[in-house]
Protein backbone atom coordinates (compact mmCIF):
# COMPACT_ATOMS: atom_id res chain seq x y z
CA UNK A 529 0.00 0.00 0.00
CA UNK A 530 1.08 3.56 -0.79
CA UNK A 531 0.03 6.66 1.17
CA UNK A 532 0.96 10.12 -0.11
CA UNK A 533 0.33 13.01 2.27
CA UNK A 534 0.18 16.60 1.04
CA UNK A 535 0.83 19.18 3.77
CA UNK A 536 2.23 22.61 4.57
CA UNK A 537 3.99 21.14 7.63
CA UNK A 538 5.99 18.05 6.55
CA UNK A 539 8.12 18.14 9.76
CA UNK A 540 5.04 17.33 11.86
CA UNK A 541 5.15 13.75 10.54
CA UNK A 542 8.76 13.01 11.56
CA UNK A 543 7.96 12.02 15.14
CA UNK A 544 4.89 9.78 14.72
CA UNK A 545 6.14 8.07 11.54
CA UNK A 546 9.73 7.88 12.81
CA UNK A 547 8.76 5.54 15.64
CA UNK A 548 5.85 3.27 16.57
CA UNK A 549 4.02 0.54 14.73
CA UNK A 550 3.81 2.72 11.61
CA UNK A 551 7.61 2.86 11.42
CA UNK A 552 7.78 -0.92 11.79
CA UNK A 553 5.27 -1.41 8.97
CA UNK A 554 7.33 0.93 6.76
CA UNK A 555 10.56 -0.93 7.62
CA UNK A 556 8.82 -4.27 6.91
CA UNK A 557 7.81 -2.98 3.46
CA UNK A 558 4.09 -3.35 4.18
CA UNK A 559 3.44 0.29 3.41
CA UNK A 560 5.18 3.23 1.80
CA UNK A 561 4.34 6.68 3.20
CA UNK A 562 5.60 9.80 1.40
CA UNK A 563 5.17 13.29 2.81
CA UNK A 564 4.97 16.13 0.27
CA UNK A 565 5.28 19.86 0.85
CA UNK A 566 2.38 21.66 -0.85
CA UNK A 567 4.70 24.61 -1.56
CA UNK A 568 6.63 22.40 -4.01
CA UNK A 569 3.69 22.89 -6.43
CA UNK A 570 3.72 26.70 -6.35
CA UNK A 571 5.32 28.68 -9.17
CA UNK A 572 5.84 32.13 -7.64
CA UNK A 573 8.87 33.34 -5.70
CA UNK A 574 6.85 33.64 -2.50
CA UNK A 575 5.57 30.04 -2.85
CA UNK A 576 1.98 31.24 -2.28
CA UNK A 577 -0.54 28.57 -1.23
CA UNK A 578 -3.44 30.73 -0.01
CA UNK A 579 -5.52 33.76 -0.88
CA UNK A 580 -8.31 35.90 0.57
CA UNK A 581 -11.86 34.52 0.37
CA UNK A 582 -14.19 35.79 -2.38
CA UNK A 583 -16.86 37.97 -0.79
CA UNK A 584 -14.61 38.93 2.09
CA UNK A 585 -14.45 37.45 5.57
CA UNK A 586 -11.64 36.59 7.95
CA UNK A 587 -8.57 34.52 7.19
CA UNK A 588 -7.17 32.90 4.09
CA UNK A 589 -8.25 30.00 1.88
CA UNK A 590 -5.96 27.37 0.35
CA UNK A 591 -5.85 28.00 -3.42
CA UNK A 592 -6.92 25.18 -5.73
CA UNK A 593 -3.88 25.35 -8.07
CA UNK A 594 -1.09 23.86 -5.86
CA UNK A 595 -3.45 21.16 -4.55
CA UNK A 596 -4.73 20.13 -8.02
CA UNK A 597 -1.16 20.04 -9.41
CA UNK A 598 0.11 18.04 -6.42
CA UNK A 599 -2.63 15.42 -6.76
CA UNK A 600 -2.16 15.27 -10.58
CA UNK A 601 1.53 14.57 -10.02
CA UNK A 602 0.95 11.85 -7.40
CA UNK A 603 -2.21 10.22 -8.78
CA UNK A 604 -2.37 6.61 -10.00
CA UNK A 605 -5.30 4.63 -11.44
CA UNK A 606 -5.86 3.01 -8.04
CA UNK A 607 -5.64 6.25 -6.06
CA UNK A 608 -8.33 7.32 -3.60
CA UNK A 609 -7.95 11.02 -2.78
CA UNK A 610 -9.11 12.16 0.65
CA UNK A 611 -9.50 15.72 1.93
CA UNK A 612 -9.17 16.01 5.72
CA UNK A 613 -11.68 18.65 6.77
CA UNK A 614 -13.92 19.48 9.75
CA UNK A 615 -16.81 19.31 7.25
CA UNK A 616 -16.16 15.69 6.28
CA UNK A 617 -17.75 12.33 6.98
CA UNK A 618 -16.94 11.15 10.52
CA UNK A 619 -14.15 8.55 10.67
CA UNK A 620 -15.32 5.24 12.16
CA UNK A 621 -13.80 1.75 11.99
CA UNK A 622 -15.86 0.70 8.89
CA UNK A 623 -14.46 3.70 6.98
CA UNK A 624 -10.94 2.81 8.20
CA UNK A 625 -11.47 -0.71 6.79
CA UNK A 626 -12.65 0.73 3.48
CA UNK A 627 -9.56 2.98 3.26
CA UNK A 628 -7.26 0.07 4.22
CA UNK A 629 -8.58 -1.83 1.18
CA UNK A 630 -7.29 0.86 -1.19
CA UNK A 631 -3.98 0.29 -2.95
CA UNK A 632 -3.08 3.98 -3.02
CA UNK A 633 -4.29 6.82 -0.79
CA UNK A 634 -3.60 10.52 -1.26
CA UNK A 635 -4.35 12.49 1.91
CA UNK A 636 -4.73 16.25 1.61
CA UNK A 637 -4.24 18.18 4.85
CA UNK A 638 -6.25 21.37 5.04
CA UNK A 639 -5.07 24.27 7.16
CA UNK A 640 -5.71 27.94 7.82
CA UNK A 641 -9.38 28.86 7.78
CA UNK A 642 -10.27 26.51 4.98
CA UNK A 643 -9.74 25.05 1.51
CA UNK A 644 -11.27 26.20 -1.79
CA UNK A 645 -14.47 24.13 -2.15
CA UNK A 646 -13.50 22.94 -5.65
CA UNK A 647 -10.94 20.65 -3.97
CA UNK A 648 -13.77 18.84 -2.16
CA UNK A 649 -16.06 18.91 -5.21
CA UNK A 650 -13.71 18.06 -8.08
CA UNK A 651 -10.42 16.70 -6.71
CA UNK A 652 -11.11 14.59 -3.62
CA UNK A 653 -13.07 11.33 -3.71
CA UNK A 654 -13.90 11.66 -0.01
CA UNK A 655 -13.95 14.30 2.74
CA UNK A 656 -13.19 13.00 6.22
CA UNK A 657 -13.26 14.48 9.76
CA UNK A 658 -11.92 12.59 12.79
CA UNK A 659 -14.33 14.11 15.30
CA UNK A 660 -16.29 17.07 16.55
CA UNK A 661 -13.48 19.25 17.88
CA UNK A 662 -11.45 21.96 16.19
CA UNK A 663 -7.82 21.18 15.32
CA UNK A 664 -5.34 23.51 13.64
CA UNK A 665 -5.07 21.38 10.51
CA UNK A 666 -5.44 18.00 8.82
CA UNK A 667 -1.97 16.74 9.80
CA UNK A 668 -2.95 14.97 13.05
CA UNK A 669 -6.05 13.49 11.34
CA UNK A 670 -3.80 12.15 8.52
CA UNK A 671 -1.55 10.50 11.14
CA UNK A 672 -4.62 9.05 12.88
CA UNK A 673 -5.84 7.56 9.59
CA UNK A 674 -2.39 6.15 8.71
CA UNK A 675 -2.08 4.55 12.16
CA UNK A 676 -5.59 3.06 12.04
CA UNK A 677 -4.93 1.63 8.55
CA UNK A 678 -1.47 0.22 9.27
CA UNK A 679 -2.64 -1.97 12.13
CA UNK A 680 -5.16 -3.61 9.78
CA UNK A 681 -2.60 -4.55 7.10
CA UNK A 682 -1.92 -8.29 6.99
CA UNK A 683 1.47 -8.89 8.58
CA UNK A 684 1.44 -5.76 10.71
CA UNK A 685 1.64 -6.09 14.46
CA UNK A 686 -1.89 -6.01 15.80
CA UNK A 687 -3.27 -7.98 12.85
CA UNK A 688 -4.23 -10.83 15.19
CA UNK A 689 -5.81 -8.19 17.42
CA UNK A 690 -7.89 -6.82 14.53
CA UNK A 691 -9.37 -10.23 13.71
CA UNK A 692 -10.16 -10.67 17.39
CA UNK A 693 -11.77 -7.24 17.33
CA UNK A 694 -14.07 -8.29 14.45
CA UNK A 695 -15.07 -11.45 16.28
CA UNK A 696 -15.99 -9.35 19.31
CA UNK A 697 -17.70 -6.59 17.38
CA UNK A 698 -20.67 -6.07 19.65
CA UNK A 699 -20.78 -2.29 19.42
CA UNK A 700 -20.17 -2.01 23.18
CA UNK A 701 -17.31 -0.65 25.25
CA UNK A 702 -15.00 -3.28 26.74
CA UNK A 703 -15.34 -4.78 30.21
CA UNK A 704 -12.63 -3.78 32.76
CA UNK A 705 -9.49 -5.93 33.03
CA UNK A 706 -7.07 -6.40 35.93
CA UNK A 707 -3.65 -7.85 36.65
CA UNK A 708 -1.58 -8.35 39.82
CA UNK A 709 -1.43 -7.26 42.57
CA UNK A 710 -4.85 -8.20 43.94
CA UNK A 711 -4.82 -5.04 46.07
CA UNK A 712 -2.99 -1.89 44.96
CA UNK A 713 -2.89 1.25 47.11
CA UNK A 714 -5.84 -0.12 48.98
CA UNK A 715 -7.88 -0.73 45.82
CA UNK A 716 -8.87 -4.37 45.40
CA UNK A 717 -9.54 -6.24 42.16
CA UNK A 718 -13.30 -7.05 42.25
CA UNK A 719 -13.90 -10.26 44.20
CA UNK A 720 -15.76 -11.95 41.34
CA UNK A 721 -12.80 -11.55 38.95
CA UNK A 722 -10.68 -13.74 41.27
CA UNK A 723 -13.47 -16.08 42.34
CA UNK A 724 -13.08 -18.75 39.67
CA UNK A 725 -16.85 -18.83 39.11
CA UNK A 726 -16.71 -18.67 35.33
CA UNK A 727 -20.42 -18.56 34.56
CA UNK A 728 -20.97 -15.75 37.06
CA UNK A 729 -17.85 -13.93 35.82
CA UNK A 730 -19.04 -14.03 32.20
CA UNK A 731 -22.36 -12.43 33.25
CA UNK A 732 -20.51 -9.82 35.32
CA UNK A 733 -18.23 -8.91 32.37
CA UNK A 734 -21.23 -8.56 30.08
CA UNK A 735 -23.02 -6.40 32.66
CA UNK A 736 -19.92 -4.19 33.10
CA UNK A 737 -19.62 -3.71 29.31
CA UNK A 738 -23.31 -2.80 29.07
CA UNK A 739 -23.21 -0.61 32.22
CA UNK A 740 -20.26 1.53 31.11
CA UNK A 741 -21.65 1.80 27.57
CA UNK A 742 -24.94 3.09 29.00
CA UNK A 743 -23.03 5.56 31.24
CA UNK A 744 -20.32 6.79 28.86
CA UNK A 745 -21.66 6.13 25.36
CA UNK A 746 -25.47 6.21 25.50
CA UNK A 747 -25.39 6.75 21.72
CA UNK A 748 -24.26 3.11 21.34
CA UNK A 749 -27.14 1.69 23.41
CA UNK A 750 -29.86 -0.17 21.53
CA UNK A 751 -33.25 -1.11 23.01
CA UNK A 752 -31.96 -4.73 23.15
CA UNK A 753 -28.86 -3.64 25.08
CA UNK A 754 -30.99 -1.65 27.57
CA UNK A 755 -33.20 -4.69 28.12
CA UNK A 756 -30.26 -7.06 28.52
CA UNK A 757 -28.64 -4.68 31.03
CA UNK A 758 -31.82 -4.44 33.12
CA UNK A 759 -32.13 -8.25 33.09
CA UNK A 760 -28.47 -8.81 34.05
CA UNK A 761 -28.68 -6.28 36.92
CA UNK A 762 -31.65 -8.20 38.36
CA UNK A 763 -30.03 -11.58 37.76
CA UNK A 764 -26.68 -10.62 39.33
CA UNK A 765 -28.43 -8.98 42.30
CA UNK A 766 -30.42 -12.22 42.75
CA UNK A 767 -27.11 -14.16 42.76
CA UNK A 768 -25.73 -11.73 45.35
CA UNK A 769 -23.12 -10.11 43.07
CA UNK A 770 -22.77 -6.40 43.75
CA UNK A 771 -22.16 -3.86 40.99
CA UNK A 772 -18.51 -3.61 42.08
CA UNK A 773 -18.12 -7.36 41.85
Ligand code: 9D3
Nearest residue numbers: 612613641657658659662663664665666669
Ligand atom coordinates in the same frame (compact mmCIF):
# COMPACT_ATOMS: atom_id res chain seq x y z
C1 9D3 B 1 -14.03 28.91 10.68
C2 9D3 B 1 -14.74 27.61 10.78
N1 9D3 B 1 -13.88 26.46 10.97
C3 9D3 B 1 -14.62 25.20 10.63
C4 9D3 B 1 -15.11 24.49 11.85
C5 9D3 B 1 -12.74 26.54 10.07
C6 9D3 B 1 -11.69 25.54 10.28
C7 9D3 B 1 -11.26 25.14 11.53
C8 9D3 B 1 -10.21 24.24 11.67
C9 9D3 B 1 -11.08 25.01 9.16
C10 9D3 B 1 -10.05 24.10 9.30
C11 9D3 B 1 -9.62 23.73 10.56
C12 9D3 B 1 -8.49 22.79 10.70
N2 9D3 B 1 -8.95 21.40 10.92
C13 9D3 B 1 -8.85 20.47 9.98
O1 9D3 B 1 -8.34 20.75 8.92
C14 9D3 B 1 -9.38 19.15 10.23
C15 9D3 B 1 -10.12 18.61 11.34
C16 9D3 B 1 -10.58 19.19 12.55
O2 9D3 B 1 -10.37 20.35 12.89
N3 9D3 B 1 -11.29 18.39 13.40
C17 9D3 B 1 -11.56 17.09 13.13
N4 9D3 B 1 -11.17 16.52 12.01
C18 9D3 B 1 -10.45 17.29 11.12
S1 9D3 B 1 -9.87 16.74 9.65
C19 9D3 B 1 -9.20 18.18 9.27
